[in-house]
Amino acid sequence: MxxxxxxxxxxxxxxxxxxxxxxxxxxxxxxxxxxxxxxxxxxxxxxxxxxxxxxxxxxxxxxxxxxxxxxxxxxxxxxxxxxxxxxxxxxxxxxxxxxxxxxxxxxxxxxxxxxxxxxxxxxxxxxxxxxxxxxxxxxxxxxxxxxxxxxxxxxxxxxxxxxxxxxxxxxxxxxxxxxxxxxxxxxxxxxxxxxxPSKTSSWIQESTDIVKNKQFMLLTISLVPFHFIYQQLYLTIPIVADKVSGSSGWIFSYVTIIIILFQWPLLLYTKKRRIEHLFICSYFVILAMLLPNAIENQLWSLVLTLTGIAIGAMVLLPVFQSYVAKIAPKESLGAYFGFSNMAMALGGSLGNLAGGFLYDFFVKIHSPDKFWLALSLFTLLPIVLLFKVQFYQPKQGN
CATH class of the missing domain: 1.20.1250.20 (MFS general substrate transporter like domains)
Incomplete structure (x- = not known):
């Protein structure tokens, strides 16, 4: 198209x-x-x-x-x-x-x-x-x-x-x-x-209906690890970038330029594939591109990590928003989009708090490489969760 x-x-x-x-x-x-x-x-x-x-x-x-x-x-x-x-x-x-x-x-x-x-x-x-x-x-x-x-x-x-x-x-x-x-x-x-459309349900009833949509909830929860990892662009990745390249100002420019250049071609390649398959593949890519940092912190391994995060952003975010638009009833579009943002709220908060604590802990025991290993293993959690998604068929919006 x-x-x-x-x-x-x-x-x-x-x-x-x-x-x-x-x-x-x-x-x-x-x-x-x-x-x-x-x-x-x-x-x-x-x-x-x-x-x-x-x-x-x-x-x-x-x-x-x-x-x-x-x-x-x-x-x-x-x-x-x-x-x-x-x-x-x-x-x-x-x-x-x-x-x-x-x-x-x-x-x-x-x-x-x-x-x-x-x-x-x-x-x-x-x-x-x-x-x-x-x-x-x-x-x-x-x-x-x-x-x-x-x-x-x-x-x-x-x-x-x-x-x-x-x-x-x-x-x-x-x-x-x-x-x-x-x-x-x-x-x-x-x-x-x-x-x-006219509203007949209360805020509480609408929230209950959203929570009962098991596929939507599983997909929302599965995005939490991505936002946890993405938050490291603000927290731990700049520290590594300073060490391996002498500057951290380039990391956001690199990620965003990758997204601007490749978002549309990637869309054309993925648009007919099932959402749970795209999520699983994205997390495997992020996993593969985080692991080199667990071996050694070098410029090339950092660039791989940034590329993996960019690929995740290009696939996971627009695909999920399109999914929300598809399954949300017309009278609850705003509520579904608002609720779906809980993944960013939870993942971003944990990324700042737990991410900073973990990094300080591994640096303190002189094993900063294990921080990246922990992040890599974190991507396995949504992969396991996503295998359950296929058992729940989405309810189409009215």
Missing amino acids: QLVSSNKGKLPRYMGSSSILILFLQFLSFFTFFMFVPTISTHFNQTVGFSVGFVGLILAVRIISQQGIMIIGGFLADRIGFKRTALIGFLMRGIGFASLGLTTHPMLIIVAAILTGLGGALFSPALKANLTALTPPERHKEVFSLMNIVENAGTVLGPLAGLYFKDESFLILSVLAGGLFVFLSIVVFFLPQATL
Whole structure:
């Protein structure tokens, strides 16, 4: 299936203006986020003088208030509308980002961090549910692959834009980032208002129905190890990169460029294969590319690890989002997308806490190579779990 239609220069019919607008919103939100957020720790630690522990608390509060609350954002989107929920979310993040540069009072900083997280918890499931509603079911995997590409493009270009701002320009950068999210809330006005099916079940009943979908739950749980491993890009992999190459600034650029270049060809190769088979194959690839680091930490073994993580991101994330779009009832799209994010919340949190503890432990006993062996073995858990998935047939969305 081609990315463009037979009419040269035109986008395929399933990519209407509203779908393109949502992809633009996703790109600019990722671009702005990664332009601003990497400067937070440096500013509050080195310029303002807060401890590293307090800076870690700021970042943890933002993550928890977004990833842990996203299911509520999904429930809300199903009830008041995708457009309205996204608009409120963008406004909240805009106010939160701008506030981080306007205050140095600890409690106000925490409140601002919570606002930024809650904003993401609202607009993220709302936009994904809206994109699903606007796209023909047979094109979900393609459009979510495109979303993965534009998100990674924002991830690459955002930090490059942030380099133009010096440490003393944090106030300007925070207000600019906040202003861009307010601008996104204005852009949301141009999205069509999706017609929501009437809701007859309560939030509790809807949550119960989601948990009873065994295949969905197993696939969601099986993504936890991937997010655990992916989080090492922020935590332990930069340490290894500094040792073997003298710098860690290139690792994100490498991963995201791989995704941008190979996401679409990989989609064409995998789109007709069963989701559990794709998950199992992806974890075997990640396993194979983590093991060399357990033998020796060299540049070539690190590049293999990064490539394995990139392949996992290219296969697991868009395939899973397409699956969620396929099995979620129309009246519960937001709730399913919000609940599916629990894998990232749990895996990311454990990746930071348990990942850091494990790395420190193995370094302390002079066996850092065993950390990578432990990560490799961790990939076997979802492989075992995924063999059970095939016994549960998904319930199709209404």
